[in-house]
Amino acid sequence: MCAIFGMIGENVEVVKSALNLMQHRGNDYSDIKTNKKYTFGFNRLAIENLEINNQPLKIEDKLFVFNGEIYNYKELIKKYNLNVKTEIEVIAKLWEKFGVEFVKYLDGMFAIAIYDKKLYLFRDEFGKKPLYFTKNAFSSEINPLLKIVKKEINLNALSEYFAYNSSIAPNTIYKGIFKLPAGCYFDGEIKRWHDFEMKNEKCKMENEKVIFNIENLLTKSIEKRLMGDVEIGSLLSGGVDSSLIVALALKYKKIDTFSIGYEGFENYDERKYAKVVANHLGIKNFDFVLTKKKFYENFENVLDSMQEPISDSSFFAAYELAKNIPLKVVLSGEGSDELFLGYRRYDEFLEFFKSYLPNKKWLKKYLERYPEDIKEWEIFRRFFNDEDVFRGINETFFDRQIKRLLKKNAKEVEYKRFLKGWRSFDFTYFDLKVWVGEVLLSKLDKMFMAHSIEARSPFLDKNLVNFVFSMSEEIRGNKKWIIKEIAKKYLPKEIVYRRKKGFALPFYEWLKEENELKRIIDINRKTKLLNEEYLKEIIKTGHKRYKQHIWALYLFSRWVEKEFL
Template structure:
């Protein structure tokens, strides 16, 4: 894994080394956390490329970046892992001489043979840039699902990019202007969909896309991959179980390739449980697992994680998340650099921090919910379709809110909100469409951003077997009734999981990985949330009126509604302005 960056000057302007060298060094220093093992850069007339390296494969100096091909016509900076690099290398050996055991060198020669078509051969997570000296063209690409980021800015004088915008946002002639449309999207979603970043004119390259940049100011963005939900109905349930399991085993095998210590994030759910089971079976070494939990039993899944760890005899480690983690919020907001408010960013941050003490590469169960309809809103869409007419839906929403007020049971409020959203948007009640939306937006712009930022801030590489390109394409063909059977989510995956885990663990109620913000804001963090959201500077922005903020807080305190989500978004936005705009 690495941090990558680069710049191309338009027209006939060459790099002014007296001006750019200090900026290159500053850029790489801002990406140090993504690659603490080495850094390097090259300058070629009007272009420079730089990288910081976290060594995972071939720890020798042969893997230092930027990489150059045999005739020095191509330069590469690369962030990520190409899991099928050994297989690709075998096909390239007859035409190229390899000086390292890295996957990045395989990528460089693959581009040399196939140009931009090299993307269709790659199985992995990646963001990379290749400067083609013959074509005088900069080629930048991002993986299909969006696991590795690329952010960029350009004007009529230059184009600049990096893994993180903090690497270039303070450069001369890069404007630091808030994007009000992005702020509006953030308050609705809690994160920013591509290409938004929170700053005007600074963009995220969307997943499954590449960029071509030429000195004549030509900047072209193209899509090279998209999802295809064409179900196939010619396989029986047992055939599907066999095919899914075989493909997942293959995916795990690829991701166990590493020259540094490797472990597993074990949540206590079936996704990470299956990954732990398969990794333990495939690997000749005893696996190391890390889990995070909470003091509040309603939210804590550590007992389940420990049971799975005991089944597979792993070296198991745990970390407890407590309200004092809020003290880290300014640091976390700085690392995320965009407005971002997925509450699980808090426990994920400490999970990554603890993990880095034990290994440099970690496998997780991310993607299981997207592949197998695991989210509760898919169930609620089914419920919604059975409740008619509209008046009955409104009555049920009111009843759920009433029950929440008197019982303080969070699920009543959660279900009421799901039904209310379905009412408001009048969405087409299509679970397939919702799954596609989650794969295209929620996964890359929320979940994978959270994983990338929190892991790379701690110099840790995260690999997700469920998000293997070929596995995702296979899962898209599984009939919906084998994913969501009745109201049973992940139906066929749970059938497979029974081979490795006891029934009580497979079919238990899922708690998720959200911290108990609702309880914290009513108790240990009640003074904190009042103080932060009454901040005069924040109120001057007029995003929400003083009266409405206080009403949100009061209604939350007295259980009239669970406003933890919007209060958290406002808090994160306040900190974002404080860290990124005021400073």
């Protein structure tokens, strides 16, 4: 894990300054290489090959640098008889052998930059490692690029933010700064090297065989993510996903776990479940508390680490947790709910596939006559109009609300590119691209790397995900039944079958207690970006209808205040 930065020309001082801004991503080693046409820089967080593996790598006039982990680099060395020892050398050798196709041989999480006559950028299948670029530079973070790009809001990204909690690649919130989409490479234009494909016509296994294969693939995924020459721990919420990861990891090594909670807010606090798991597995669990005081004290630091607004409140819990973890690597449970349909709202969307309503036209007219500014009304409107009902599990402001909120600044959000017509597998595909790729994985990278910690996600393993996409809808089912069947062998039933809770925190209560909601109005009066009357309506109605909307508005307001006022 590390930071990478590069810029056209022999700009050593600019690159050095950029690396200084990203010291938190790795301060074990730093170096800069230039071929006069391009200059590459690198900060290292040493995890594997502690005494070697330093970058950038320069071979004749070629430059190579990467951020991440290549889990199969030793197998690639053996398979292709490569006379090298490190990941970056493997990348260089494969580039020489396969050109842009080399990336398909890698198993890991990565952002790679290569200069060979021109610049090439590559990003892993899931988007675990960030990679931003402008017309003349690339970076692991946005902040260094703001030194060379005029700071201006991208209105397309602003609409995406209110719809999906984040800008969607290739957009960022800033004009002129782009985000390389997951599974893509850039050689002057963005091209795709990988996409998830559904091949479920080939998979007709019995349930027992499916359970065996999923457990085997997940176990192997965890095993390779335990690679490294440093101590590794795991996040533990007490939910079935993080608990199962810990249980399977114990087959290979003893690990400590880390949890966070909120005193006085029983509905949000999962530490008691983490304690049950730790006692059952015989491990040490360290839990921490995020208080209202720490929430506000951390706010500016979290915004700075986000680099652009991302309205998932759990960023603040992740930041506080990471601040207290004394390790360089942790495992985390992202991806299971999307792969195995663990969200309760997926069940609601599944019901639309079964629905037949003979009075559909009448109901459509009724809804049009009596519009409501709520998500449920919008979902039924789509259904009665034969539109795409599902548009992401994390959709917050829908089209009509965005138009009310932004008025002339509203831009149409392109959601159809994430719908494949795969029925329930649309849920998985869409949410891997948007919710997981743009929000959850950003949280892991940004909040943990702010404290020099690499987070690894075993459920998001390409072999495991490819197998899931080969299953039929009937076999995969929903409500994570496969994961629960595996977990029964390792965990107490109260953990396996407990009601799912999100990684949430009592932000609304804290904002109300400190009278912070008025800040949304006060800041907007200075920027005039949003419709004040609609803001007042949302704030007045409060958490009964607009809880996530309010958080998105508050987070955006604080970000605008920090960056532009």
